[in-house]
Amino acid sequence: MNMKNGFLIDLDGTLYRGRKPIPHAAAFIRMLNEKGLPYLLVTNNSSRTPEQVAGHMRELGIEVLAAAVYTSSQAAAQYMAEQRQGNRVHMIGEAGLQIALEAAGFLLNEGTPDYVVQGIDRSFSYAKLTEAVRRLQNGATYVLTNPDRMLPSDGGLMPGAGSLAAAITAASGVEPVVIGKPSPIIMAYAIGRLGLPAADVWVIGDNAATDIRGGVMAGCRTALVLTGVATPANAHEQLALAGVTPDLICEDLQDFVKQLKLNDGAGFASRP
Template identity: 40%
Template sequence: MRQPAESWLTDMDGVLVHEDHAIPGAAEFLARLIERERRFLVLTNNSIFTPRDLSARLARSGLDVPERAIWTSALATAAFLSDQQPGGSAYVIGEAGMTTALHEVGYTLTDTAPDFVVLGETRTYSFEAITRAIRLILGGARFIATNPDVTGPSAEGPLPATGSVAALITAATRRQPYFVGKPNPMMFRSALNRIEAHSETTIMIGDRMDTDVVAGIEAGLDTILVLTGSTHPDDLDRFPYRPGRVLNSVADAIELI
């Protein structure tokens, strides 16, 4: 039997916000965490933005989340690389979220004989940059990607994301990347380390069975699936695993804190 929850991890999009609009109950959920002095992190596979950027975005939606309480796939990737090879070098396809995270762990960004090629999210993929990445990987650089998501949302419809570009690079190099973000449970383990929490007393809230829930289970966390995102009740039977709870929205989790 699990112990009472002392710490919380929650996905961002589909749990707390839709685009730039807060999901009803999200502000009250976050306020209860702070009121009860629970350790928590808001997680996202989006590697474009820094925690400061995301904190400001959430504030515009009416949600008060300090930047220290945000954990991105870029931060998880930087933590992983720093552990693998402290003070290494990387060629990065990505934006400020990824480059800032690598600078903060002491990495050098270079296009000359890097230790790693790191692929993150960007709104303007460059054919020239992808070609450079392919040649560096063929030359011996190890291939890392922030997350395997093949598409991302936009107001106009789906956009190609990190997983799609990774597949292109893999086709050209025959080298599979190591994905650090969800559904890799390492994303959650590094988050737990960040807030000095234990898996046995932590709950993960997500809106996707194939990323949030499965990674939470594999990391040893209690899990909650909310139905305000991409997973619907009819989808549950397609998966061979189950979340600890299924709730209509994060508003229904307030009483659990």
């Protein structure tokens, strides 16, 4: 194991499931902190701020700083700022997206927008669909925080940002610029934040189509953990559908540590 390696780690399905931590997640993050190994928690979830994500994780016993969290909302704001095509935005989304856009200096819902930016919006309506379509037909650039069509929730799967985008695209005929995993946009930004070559970065996640595909396309090493979307029963089917092969397939994060020989053996299994 090259001790200069960094890690891009998925959240839901990798470190926790809803309001429950996944076994060994807290110990894994604690080990990275103790060894001083660089990592970034990369999420397609656009609804929450990094502070909210970190707070949620601390409630689950996983100690992380907000600075270690990078969301698709932050990546969308970064992408748009780099385009220099204007600062007026028509937003469809929730607090995480709003705060990220405002922090980057964008004006929301003022005048004729330069962008329509869309993430998950659990109050999405026909009126919002109509307004977005009209804005796009008037020439605004369409930016989608993440392509996830379904999201896990405590009550089961629910439609995600990608499902809303499908309706907007069908009505407007405009395809969005996709920011979140597996897009190379968020992957390049996340790797840049680590300050390491892509070949020295491990991408760890439970979703073959987003985490692993994004990592492979970015030139990173990849590890699929079987604790979320991918399970021991469906992992090979999920990988075949995604058309990718990870460097490692791991039962969980403890197995990842074991396969990479990251730990010195001092109590990892006993500190879940």
